[in-house]
Amino acid sequence: MEQRADKPAGGAGVGLRHRHLQAFLDQRPKTGFLEVHSENYMSAGGPRRRALFDLRRDYALSLHGVGLSLGSAEGLERSHLDRLARLIADYEPFLVSEHLAWSVHNGLYLNDLLPLPYTEEALAVVCRNIEQTQEALGRSILLENPSSYLAFKASRIPEAEFLAAVVKKSGCGLLLDVNNVYVSAVNQAFDAHAYIEALPADAVGEIHLAGHASRAIDGERLLIDDHGSRVADPVWELYRFALRKVGARPSLIEWDSALPPLDVLLGEAVKADACLADVESEVLGVA
Amino acid sequence: MLRDIQAEFAQRLLNPRSDREDEALLVHLDETGIRREERLAVYRNNVQASLIEVLIAAYPVTAKLAGDKNFRFAASRFLRSDPPNQARLLAYGAGFADWVAAFEPAAGQPWLAEMARLEWARNEALFAADGDPLDAQILTKLSADEIPELVFLGHPATRMVHASYRLDRLWRAVQEGETGRQEPEAGDENILVLRPGLRVDQVALTPGDAALVEGLLAGKTLAEAAEAALAVEAGLDLQSILFGHLSRGTFAACRRSGMHSG
Numbered sequence: 001m002e003q004r005a006d007k008p009a010g011g012a013g014v015g016l017r018h019r020h021l022q023a024f025l026d027q028r029p030k031t032g033f034l035e036v037h038s039e040n041y042m043s044a045g046g047p048r049r050r051a052l053f054d055l056r057r058d059y060a061l062s063l064h065g066v067g068l069s070l071g072s073a074e075g076l077e078r079s080h081l082d083r084l085a086r087l088i089a090d091y092e093p094f095l096v097s098e099h100l101a102w103s104v105h106n107g108l109y110l111n112d113l114l115p116l117p118y119t120e121e122a123l124a125v126v127c128r129n130i131e132q133t134q135e136a137l138g139r140s141i142l143l144e145n146p147s148s149y150l151a152f153k154a155s156r157i158p159e160a161e162f163l164a165a166v167v168k169k170s171g172c173g174l175l176l177d178v179n180n181v182y183v184s185a186v187n188q189a190f191d192a193h194a195y196i197e198a199l200p201a202d203a204v205g206e207i208h209l210a211g212h213a214s215r216a217i218d219g220e221r222l223l224i225d226d227h228g229s230r231v232a233d234p235v236w237e238l239y240r241f242a243l244r245k246v247g248a249r250p251s252l253i254e255w256d257s258a259l260p261p262l263d264v265l266l267g268e269a270v271k272a273d274a275c276l277a278d279v280e281s282e283v284l285g286v287a
Numbered sequence: 288m289l290r291d292i293q294a295e296f297a298q299r300l301l302n303p304r305s306d307r308e309d310e311a312l313l314v315h316l317d318e319t320g321i322r323r324e325e326r327l328a329v330y331r332n333n334v335q336a337s338l339i340e341v342l343i344a345a346y347p348v349t350a351k352l353a354g355d356k357n358f359r360f361a362a363s364r365f366l367r368s369d370p371p372n373q374a375r376l377l378a379y380g381a382g383f384a385d386w387v388a389a390f391e392p393a394a395g396q397p398w399l400a401e402m403a404r405l406e407w408a409r410n411e412a413l414f415a416a417d418g419d420p421l422d423a424q425i426l427t428k429l430s431a432d433e434i435p436e437l438v439f440l441g442h443p444a445t446r447m448v449h450a451s452y453r454l455d456r457l458w459r460a461v462q463e464g465e466t467g468r469q470e471p472e473a474g475d476e477n478i479l480v481l482r483p484g485l486r487v488d489q490v491a492l493t494p495g496d497a498a499l500v501e502g503l504l505a506g507k508t509l510a511e512a513a514e515a516a517l518a519v520e521a522g523l524d525l526q527s528i529l530f531g532h533l534s535r536g537t538f539a540a541c542r543r544s545g546m547h548s549g
Contacts, residue, residue, distance in 0.1 A: 042375045044443070045417035047485040067374020073290035080374055105297040109371040111341075112333040114296060117315070121289050150326035151317040152292075189320065217325045224329065 004092060008033040008060045012209075012251040012272035014265050015064075021051050023262045028058050031269055033094070035062035035252050041091075042083045052091065062095035062206065062252070063087060064175075067109065070129045070143070071102030071116045081136045088137060095206055095250065097142035097175045098133070100126065100163065117152035118162045123169075130170040142205045143167075144175035147183040147212075147225035159184070160198035167203045174199060176246070177208035178238045179231065179254075183223040192238055201246040209239055209272060210254040228257035231268055236275070243279040251276060299327075300334045301367050338366045338379070345380045345410050348461045349403045352469050353393070361390055377414055381407060398452040398471050405454050405489070408446035408480040412487045415444040420483040420536030433543055435510035439503040440540040444482035447501060451475055455491040483536025490535070495520025496528050500537060508544045 013033035016024065018040075023029075034055060041049055052061075068080060088096060101113035116122045134140050145163060157165070163174060176199065185192035211229030215222050231239075231253070243249070253268040295312045302308070306324055316323040342362040343350050350358040365386050371379045384407055387393055388400035420442055426434060448454075452471040455478055461469070477497030480489045492500065498519040502512025513525050532538060 039374050039376065043377055043414035046414045046482075048414075050417070050485060069374070071289075073288070073293055077373070083375065102293060103374065105293045107372050108297050108301075109374050109376075110297060110300055110334050111337050111371060111374075111376065112300075112330055114293075114300075114330060117289065117292065119289070125289060149329040150323060151319075152315055153317055154315065155317075187321075187326075217321050220321050222321055222325070222329070 004056050005058055005060045006092075007094065008250050012253060012269040012276065013059075013062070014269050015252060015254040015256070016052075016055070017256065017259055018048065019259055020262050020265070021048070024055055025051055027262075029262065029266055031059070031266060032273075033060040033062060033250060033252070035064050035095075035254075038063045038065040038084055038087055038096075039067045041087055049090075056091060061091055061093045062097065062250070063091065063093040064144075065096075065098045066113065067103060068098045068129075068133065069102045069104035070098055070126055070133070071100065071114075071122065072104050072129065073102075073121075073125050074105065076129050076132055077104060081133060084133075085137055088139075095142060096137065096139065097144055097206065099144045099146055100159075100166070101146045113146050115146065115148045115150060115152070118155040118157040118159060120156070123157065123162060123165055126166055127169045130166065130172050134170070134172065140172050142173040142175040144177050144208065145180050145184075147177070147180035147187075147223075149187055149222065149224075151188055158190075158195075158198070160195045164198065164200050164203075167200050172203075173205035174203045175206045175208060176204045176242060176249075177210070178242050179208065179210040179212055179235050180225060182232070182235050182238055183212050183225045186221060186223045193241055196238070196242050196245055199246075204242075204246040204249055207239065207242060207246075207249050207251040208254055209235065209251065209268070210256075226257050227254050230264075231271070236271070239272070240275050240278070243275055244282070247283070248276050248280050296330075300331050301370055304328060304331060335363060335366065338371065338376075339363060341376050342366070342380050342383065346383065346403055346406045348458055349387075349399055349406055351461050352402060352457075353396070353399055357392070361387065361393065364390070377410075380410075383407065396470075398450075398454065398457075401448075401450040401452055402454055402458065405448045405450065405458060405478060405480070408448045408478075409487050409489065412444040412446055412480050412482040415482065418443050418539050421533055421538040421540055423530060423533035425541065426533070435508065435513075436544045437509045437541045438506060438544050439509070439538045440542075441504045442481060442483060442536055442539040444480075444487070445504070445537050446480040447497065447504065448478045448480060449475070449497075450478065453491075454478060455489065458489070479537065481535060481537055488535070493520060493523075495523040499523075499525070499528060500532065503538070 011032040016034045016036050099113050103110045181192050209231045210227040213224045213226045251272045299312050313323050339362040369382050384400050384403035387403050393399050453474050453476050457471040477492045478489050495516045499512050499516035502515045
C-alpha cells in the first residue's frame with residue numbers, strides 16, 4: 001500500500017481546484033489538508049485522478065460532495081451513492097461531507113444547491129436520505145448548512161433547529177460554513193450569532209470559509225455565495241465567534257470563481273490559522 | 288408536498304424567466320423584503336450559467352470558433368433540450384455535437400458540430416480508464432504465421448473521429464492561440480484520439496491506416512483488417528503502420544484469434 005497522510009497536518013486547509021493542481025504537484029506547499037468536490041473525481045481514470053492519488057501521499061483529504069441531493073423527496077440515486085463509496089475506498093478521506101439541499105428531481109440534475117422548505121416532511125426526507133448514505137458508506141457524514149436566497153412560506157422550523165434535529169435523528173455531524181450563515185442571515189434577516197449558538201457544538205466536524213459578492217436589488221442588498229473573493233471581514237468575525245463556541249475544528253478556505261494565484265488562497269488559510277491559534281491559546285489559558 | 292415543489296423548480300429553473308409561468312412556484316415563496324421573482328432568479332442563473340461554463344470547459348475550441356456569445360446562446364438552448372441526468376458533470380455534454388449539427392443558427396458552419404465531436408472524443412479519452420499500452424515486444428515472440436491471426440483490444444482511451452473537414456490542423460492552431468482564418472478546409476479526415484499515459488493526443492490517419500485501426504477495434508484479425516486497409520489504400524506499409532500504433536499506444540492487448548488474452 002502507498003503511504004498516505006491520514007490526519008490533517010494542523011492548521012487550515014484549502015479547496016483544491018483544477019487550475020491549482022499542477023502547482024500543488026510541483027511545489028507541495030504547506031497547508032492543513034485538501035478538500036475536493038467528489039463528483040470531479042468520479043471518472044474511470046485519467047490525469048486528474050492520478051494527481052489526487054499523488055497528492056494524497058502528502059495531504060490528508062476531505063471529500064466534499066455537491067451532487068448527492070440529500071433533500072430529494074424521491075430518494076437518492078443509488079448509482080451516485082455507489083460511485084461515492086468507490087471514491088472513498090480509493091482515496092480514504094478523513095472527512096466526507098454533503099449539503100442540506102437538493103439538486104436532483106426525476107433523473108434531472110440541476111447543478112445548484114437548491115433550498116428546502118423546513119417542514120416535518122423535509123426533515124423526514126433528509127434524515128432518511130442521510131441514514132441511507134451513512135449505511136451505504138459505513139461511516140457518518142458531515143452536513144453543511146446552505147447559503148440561501150429565498151425562504152418558503154411552508155417553513156416552520158428555523159434552519160439551525162432543523163440541522164440540530166437532523167444531527168439528533170441521523171447521527172451525522174455538521175460542516176459549519178460561516179460564510180453561508182452570514183450570506184443567509186443578510187438575505188433573510190436573521191441573527192447569524194444566534195444561529196451558530198443554536199447548533200449542537202459537539203457535532204461540528206469542519207468549518208468552511210469563503211468570499212461572497214453583494215448585489216443591490218430594488219435598493220436592498222442580496223449576498224451571493226460565489227466563492228470568488230477573499231473572506232469578508234464580518235465573516236472572519238463570525239468565524240472567531242464560532243471557534244469560541246465550538247472549539248478549534250478543521251477549517252477550510254473555498255475559492256471557486258475568479259480563482260486567484262495559489263499563494264493568495266494559501267494566504268487566506270494562514271489567516272484562519274491565526275484564528276485557530278488564538279482560540280487554542282484561550283482554551284489553554286482557561287485550563 | 289416536497290415532491291411537487293421540487294418538480295416545479297426542476298421545470299422552471301431550466302427555462303427563461305417568466306413571472307407568469309413561474310407563478311406556480313412563486314406562490315410557495317416567502318414575500319419578505321426583496322421580491323421573490325428576484326430571489327428565484329439567483330437560482331435560475333446559477334443553474335444555467337454553471338452548466339454553460341461546464342460546456343465551455345468541455346468544448347473550448349468549438350467555443351472559440353463559434354465566438355463566445357454564439358456559443359453561450361447555443362449552450363443555453365442545449366441545456367434546456369438535454370439537461371444533465373447525473374451529478375457527474377465530467378460526463379455532461381455527450382450529445383452536444385449531434386445537437387449542434389441540427390442547430391439552425393450554426394447551419395452555415397457545419398464544421399462546428401464536427402469539431403465538437405472531436406472535442407468530446409478527447410474528453411472521453413481524458414477520463415477513460417487508465418491502462419498500459421500493448422508492448423510491441425510481444426510481436427517479436429510470435430512466429431510469422433501467428434501474427435496475421437492476431438486480434439487487438441483497443442486501449443480504453445482510444446477513439447476514432449471521422450470528419451468531412453480538416454479539423455486536426457485547425458484544432459492545433461486554435462490551441463496555439465493562432466488567429467486569422469478560422470475555417471477548416473473541406474476534405475475527409477480520420478482522427479485517432481488516444482491517451483496511453485496522462486496526456487491526450489490526436490493524430491490524423493491516412494484512409495488506409497484508419498481502415499486498419501477501425502477493423503482491429505471492431506475485432507477483426509490483423510489479416511482481415513489489413514485486407515480492408517489495402518482495399519482503401521493500395522501499397523500501404525502495414526508493418527510500419529502497425530508498429531506506429533504500438534509505439535503510440537493505440538492498443539492495450541492482443542491475442543491469437545480464438546484464444547484467450549495473452
